[in-house]
Amino acid sequence: MDQFTLNLVVVGATFALYFGIAIWARAGSTSEFYAAGRGVHPVLNGMATGADWMSAASFISMAGLIAAVGYDNSAYLMGWTGGYVLLAMLLAPYLRKFGKFTVPEFIGDRFYSNTARLIAVVCLIVASITYVIGQMSGVGVAFSRFLEVKASTGLYIGAAVVFAYAVLGGMKGITYTQVAQYVVLIIAYTIPAIFISITLTGNPIPPLGLFSEHTASGMPLLEKLDQVVTDLGFGKYTGHTDTTLNMFLFTMSLMIGTAGLPHVIVRFFTVPKVSDARSSAGWALVFIALLYLTAPAVGAMARLNLIDNIYPQGAQSDPIDYEARPDWMKNWEVTGLLKFEDKNGDGKIQFYNDKSEAFKATAEGKGWAGSELTVNNDIMVLANPEIANLPGWVIALVAAGGLAAALSTAAGLLMAISSAISHDLIKGTLNPGISEKGELLAARIAMGVSIAVATWLGLNPPGFAAQTVALAFGIAAASLFPAILMGIFSKRINSAGAITGMLAGLGVTLVYIFLHKGWFFIAGTNSFTDADPLFLSIKSTSFGAVGALVNFVVAYVVSNATEEPPLEVQELVESIRIPKGAGAATGH
């Protein structure tokens, strides 16, 4: 069986499984559609949260970004796990006690204002759509490779599958399907990593392999990697080239964004008890950590293997001839995500850092006229098993895993968007008398529109999948997280404070992002780039932490200048702080 057929069989089999579960658990009432009837065990909920959480950004993109940069991109690792500590301690248990369905509902009740609720809906939609754009570019990469088509064609196919998938089932379908997806994606992620770790270091546990000896050279793996990348003019893999301020703010944005993203928070509405909300966050992190501890090993080893493929005699010798390139390069050339351009006409593939001034003389001395290979970072994880010459079924499995990751998150996000529109916007404000059927229909239309917008913007994404997703985290960090946190931990913050705070945080962050990434992410309309950012070398992906600070300060100052919240709201805050009396959720 050739690779193409094998891919189709494995991906097809996993899809049949997800669709089967979705149909079996098809949502009936609105309560089931949003929150799965609350009967989900913490361990299963943690696993589903893991699948929901680990998107194309984590699975397909993150290790590639770590591979490309090294230490500085550890921000992704710390940021996307550290947020769970905040969730478990600062948000999840209290929101579960509050016992409604959506994040805007909490903000509307706590700040006794429909305006606050509407602003929360806007924040949620902006963050979630940005997130879906990132997913779409990841889906596009995965589909383009395994169907052997152009990246844009892959994107259209992916969008159609996401639509069919998300519209079919509600949360309940999604919860159980996501458990299945977690299993598929974690197996797909770890198996190639184990193979590669054994080949390179002899250690079958990738996180340990990363800090072990590189068998071929007898040097520690990371030292070997530092050596080969500096031989080609790149920065040291373990070195720190970003500013410390930017790395700090980036990590902070990702952490508080994690705790502010509605599709993650909403998972904690589905556990039976307040105490389960705390342990669910822990279980979610256990399942997430399995991938996140493997990712840095995947990144480092992929980078080493890639360079080794191009410079089989060592990074100081000649690279391979283009005609003798390995099959995986030919496969990826089809997608347009890997490109070769023979700048000096010698038929060899020179791959090095042509932006390094220090390396210029060395390159010219060798007759090199610029780096000739462009590798899209988002292909690293998917290409990894091919680069390492692993069997065909492993390659097919990774394609299936990447699609599982992208689909599960896209579905969760679309749920959050559609419930914000149908439940908070239409039922909560515009048309309270809407029937259950009408509400479900509105939810489905909202999903369709969101997918269309995200697909269109995904054709020219503002960055690699994980970078686009990082922008979504910045937006959530600056808008929703501070409002929820202050709503629980302060009785003094009133509606005027929360509203101005959210608007200020969202506004300043969006403007900063649009200045760097183009207005409404339309390519070419930006005034600055992340290579040369506007303010204190803070990149647009890191600005969410600054936006959050603005939100806190504005909310505090405005609240203190205006009257205290009414007594019944202060009592509401008292009651969500203790677990006792948490009943089933009521949203109607």
Place this chain on the structure above:
Amino acid sequence: MADKSSSNAYWAANISMIRISLIIWFIVSFGFGIILRPMLAGIKIGGTDLGFWFAQQGSILVFLVLIFAYAARMNKLDREHGVEE
């Protein structure tokens, strides 16, 4: 609802647990992983330094311990103050 004084003591105890946990959370990630990394550069581990390990693995392991420790401690606190479900 539990009486006011008990729930105030419960909340104060919760806040102090959160404070301790978040101090540790900050030190292992932003501290050891980023700001203090140059100070830990002398401690070698597998071809690199301790700060690199904290940034890529150590902080995640500590986060896990923090959440489960907090969850267990809070369950006990809930019972002591009679506010459990």
